[in-house]
Amino acid sequence: MTTEHWRFNSSIPWHYFSSAVYESVLARESTNQFQKYHHLRSCTYFSVCCFEAFLNAMMREKLGQDGLAEGNILKKLRFGKLAEKLQQWPSEVSGKQIEIPSHLLDVFNTFQSLRNEVTHAKTRDHSVYVELDRLRPDQIIDALARVMVMVYEAKGCAFPYWLLGWNFVGVGGDPGHPLESTNLNGFVHSLRSLGIGFNNYGSDFAWEKKAMTSIKGYEELKRILSQVQVDIEPKSDRFPFKPRLTRRWWDVEVVR
Numbered sequence: 001m002t003t004e005h006w007r008f009n010s011s012i013p014w015h016y017f018s019s020a021v022y023e024s025v026l027a028r029e030s031t032n033q034f035q036k037y038h039h040l041r042s043c044t045y046f047s048v049c050c051f052e053a054f055l056n057a058m059m060r061e062k063l064g065q066d067g068l069a070e071g072n073i074l075k076k077l078r079f080g081k082l083a084e085k086l087q088q089w090p091s092e093v094s095g096k097q098i099e100i101p102s103h104l105l106d107v108f109n110t111f112q113s114l115r116n117e118v119t120h121a122k123t124r125d126h127s128v129y130v131e132l133d134r135l136r137p138d139q140i141i142d143a144l145a146r147v148m149v150m151v152y153e154a155k156g157c158a159f160p161y162w163l164l165g166w167n168f169v170g171v172g173g174d175p176g177h178p179l180e181s182t183n184l185n186g187f188v189h190s191l192r193s194l195g196i197g198f199n200n201y202g203s204d205f206a207w208e209k210k211a212m213t214s215i216k217g218y219e220e221l222k223r224i225l226s227q228v229q230v231d232i233e234p235k236s237d238r239f240p241f242k243p244r245l246t247r248r249w250w251d252v253e254v255v256r
Contacts, residue, residue, distance in 0.1 A: 018249075044114050044115040045115060047111055047115075047140040051108065054148055055085045063076060083112075087100065093151065096154040098151065107139045107140055108140070110135075117131070145163040145165075162180065165222075167249040169243060178249045184204055190233050233245045
């Protein structure tokens with residue numbers, strides 16, 4: 001029997017989504033073409049991989065609940081085509097009909113096509129750079145988040161805070177080490193630390209159900225966080241090693 005290996009702080013969808021966000025920002029902030037194309041290529045990899053990792057994780061959860069053996073689950077995950085997964089699996093894993101808007105599918109198809117080209121380069125010339133120049137990484141980040149939020153909404157679950165593009169830092173006292181926290185143990189308290197006031201409807205749990213279970217909630221929280229004037233929540237004098245929420249978790253100047 002194969003020995004299973006598990007790690008702390010290692011969710012694959014979280015890693016891939018956060019990496020796509022990271023690469024999209026660095027592509028925008030690059031100071032030369034080599035850097036820009038490196039980060040654009042990386043963004044295509046992580047964004048497309050994130051879609052599949054998320055859908056596979058959701059399907060694995062469903063099939064496990066249905067009682068399927070591991071071998072049958074792996075067969076389902078391995079042999080499904082990615083385009084079919086994106087169109088069919090959201091409805092299958094949620095038990096409700098989900099129609100992915102055509103403009104989100106178009107964004108995904110553009111990034112997948114370019115990901116395939118940069119992975120298996122076949123063109124005679126350098127036209128791939130023209131395609132890279134046309135990319136808008138912010139579109140794939142938003143498309144990723146929206147599709148995942150749609151699935152969580154259909155399942156009646158809260159979406160994770162990191163789909164808003166922010167992360168926590170501060171693992172084991174290292175102020176620059178990213179950490180996956182939770183909506184209720186971390187995110188809601190960090191909103192207060194950032195000076196964001198909100199009606200919690202009697203409890204943080206009730207607020208999460210109200211504010212983090214729909215596309216409308218996603219859009220509202222994105223709007224609120226976009227207006228925050230600082231890049232990272234203030235340090236706590238009472239809890240100096242408390243992880244802090246930041247929009248720039250890779251930026252040494254910010255996190256330290």
